[in-house]
Amino acid sequence: MASSPLKKFTLFGSPIKHSLSPWLHQQLAQACGLSIDYTLSETPKGHLAAALAQFRAAGGIGANVTLPLKEEAYALCTYCDPHALAAKAVNTLWWNKAQQLCGSNTDGIGWRQDLNRHGFSLIQKNWLILGAGGAVAGILPQLLQTQPKQIWLLNRTLTRAQALAQRFPHPKMAVIAANTLATQTPPAWDWIINATSASLQQALPEPTFPSAWLQDARVYDMVYDLSQLTPFLIWAQQYGAQSVQDGLGMLIEQAAAAFELWHQKKAPTQTIHQQFLAKRP
Ligand code: NDP
Secondary structure (H helix, E strand, O other), rough: OOOOOOOEEEEOOOOOOOOHHHHHHHHHHHHHHEEEEEEEEOOOOHHHHHHHHHHHHEEEEEEOOOOOOOHHHHHHEEOOOHHHHOOOOOEEEEEOOOOOOOEEHHHHHHHHHHHHHOOOOOOOOEEEEOOOOOHEEEHHHHHHHHHEEEEEEOOOHHHHHHHHHHHHOOOOOEEEHHHHHHHOOOOOOOEEOOOOHHHHHHHHHHHHHHOHHHHOOEEEEEEOOOOOOOHHHHHHHOOOOOOEEEOHHHHHHHHHHHHHHHHHOOOOOHHHHHHHHHOOO
């Protein structure tokens, strides 16, 4: 009897050659008894529509989307779920029975799930968020559900943070201008989230805030490095952070949420987290 062809999935973005997504999805599929083909599709900005058409014509079922294409993917979708609509960015694509392109954004869910799995209470906390790009847009809807005491948004480009705050109006959210940092009196931060891509450049995000703000905070960097802590997390450790955590868990959990959308099966991530824990320094 002829075996049915493998269901095809891919990741669009650039650069993606070091992405863990194919491995993660293969692990989840194996654990669920599924066989899939998950490839990497290096795609520059402006070329997603053509790449998607080619992928669909070759039998593609679903795709992930990463930098710099999440907004482009959002614009191409006929249907967006509430997560994608809130973020105005899409990281997971599939086609429905009517052949319409559908999109979701699993970054926020993945991030919250990663914090939840450590058993941290997220309710009524003080949050300092660095960055104002797609990743912050992805997590803000989740964050605003946690009855935050205060959220401060700090970004290199002030206008970008202001635009985000306008998109997600909330009485407890404030945008901080870099030139007022020295005179600010912040609350004791429960959480400091680095959602900039500065760690990819092995740098601390600019502008940096006073290191005293790190004392006793839980510090999270969305960037991950399998072999070492990011510069931001090293800095946080030096200045008394209560805990430091990078974005590997978020990556695993956002992949799991995409997997569940495509396969309608619960994605068992526990073993994957344990595998990485065993390997990491
Ligand atoms: P964007 O390109 O949309 O935004 C990048 C952000 O980083 C902007 O706020 C930008 O500031 C800021 N930035 C870049 N370089 C510096 C620097 N040297 N100093 C200070 N700020 C800087 O990217 P995303 O928001 O989509 O992603 C942000 C990071 O989060 C990426 O590194 C990405 O890999 C990571 N990420 C991780 C995920 C995971 O699963 N672990 C999921 C999603 C994202 P400005 O506005 O001034 O340009």
